[in-house]
Amino acid sequence: MAKIYWAGQSCFQISVSNSKDHSADIVIDPFDETIGLKLPNLSADILLVTHEHHDHNNIKGVKGDPFIIQGPGEYEVKEVFIQGIPSFHDDKEGKEKGQNTIYVIEAEDLRFCHLGDLGQKQLTDEQLEKIDRVDVLMIPVGGEYTISSVEAQKIISQIEPKIIIPMHYALPKLKMKLDDVSKFLKGMGKNSVVPQDKFTVKTSTLSKDGMEIVVLQP
Numbered sequence: 433m434a435k436i437y438w439a440g441q442s443c444f445q446i447s448v449s450n451s452k453d454h455s456a457d458i459v460i461d462p463f464d465e466t467i468g469l470k471l472p473n474l475s476a477d478i479l480l481v482t483h484e485h486h487d488h489n490n491i492k493g494v495k496g497d498p499f500i501i502q503g504p505g506e507y508e509v510k511e512v513f514i515q516g517i518p519s520f521h522d523d524k525e526g527k528e529k530g531q532n533t534i535y536v537i538e539a540e541d542l543r544f545c546h547l548g549d550l551g552q553k554q555l556t557d558e559q560l561e562k563i564d565r566v567d568v569l570m571i572p573v574g575g576e577y578t579i580s581s582v583e584a585q586k587i588i589s590q591i592e593p594k595i596i597i598p599m600h601y602a603l604p605k606l607k608m609k610l611d612d613v614s615k616f617l618k619g620m621g622k623n624s625v626v627p628q629d630k631f632t633v634k635t636s637t638l639s640k641d642g643m644e645i646v647v648l649q650p
Contacts, residue, residue, distance in 0.1 A: 434542055436568070436631045438648035440469040440606065442482065442548060442599050444570060448512065448539040456510040458537060459498070460546050460570075462490040468607040469650065478509050480516075482548025483532045503533050513538040517562045520552050536563055541635045545591065546570040549578045549600065555590050567638055569593035572600035574610030581616035588620075594638050596620075596645045597631070603650065613647060620645060 437445045442461040449455035459476035463469060471493045479498035481489045491500060499509045504516040517534040532551070537544040545566045555563070569591055572578035578600055579587060588596060598617075602610045617625055627649040 433540060433632065433634045436597065436633065436648070438597070438599065438650055439472050439474070440603055440650035441467065442546070442572065443471070444546065445474055445476070446537065446544060450540055454511055456512050456539065457496070458512065459494050460535065461548065462493045464490045468605040469603065478512060478514070480514070480535050480546070482535065482546065511539065515562060517559055519548070519550055519559060534559065534563065542567050542633060544568045544570070545593065547572060547587070550587070551578055553579065553583050554586055560590060563591060566591050566593040568595045568597065568633060570597045570599050573598040573613060573616035574601035576608070576610055581611060581619050584616060585619055594643060595633065596643055597648060598645070617645065
């Protein structure tokens, strides 16, 4: 089982556990509060940073004594398997905005994929092979610094996840100019998705066919 919380931008806390003796808290891309959002009280066993921009790498803002991962490679921490996959922050092979790491997280028989600030208009065959099957996809949809809502749809059709959680879009206090999530939802043919405070996912409740879009509120 996993509980997923969104703090805004690309920052998530994923708490995984089984009913017996195992649990781990994973925090991804904590932001610096200069972007206008308040970072909630987060504690982590594992901390992932997709790239070194101030709205993604506020390591000091997270409590605990986490194992920190800041780039490509394969890792195993507290029975959580993590693969960092190299990618680009732009569609010019990193010439404008540099590198970005896609993370695939495997825990409690669930596979999560966090795309970070992906700027590629499509994923390569090699990237797709490494990403493989995805239960929960966290994907930027706000454009400007990352893929747009239209490009996000293309990436989704490449990955074919069971659950989609949009991220990195306009919020009331955010100082960055990004598209609203409604633009993405409209493009996906979903005009009314009720935002949730947190989302709980289990292997037993995953949809057997079709995709579900989950909108979280920070």
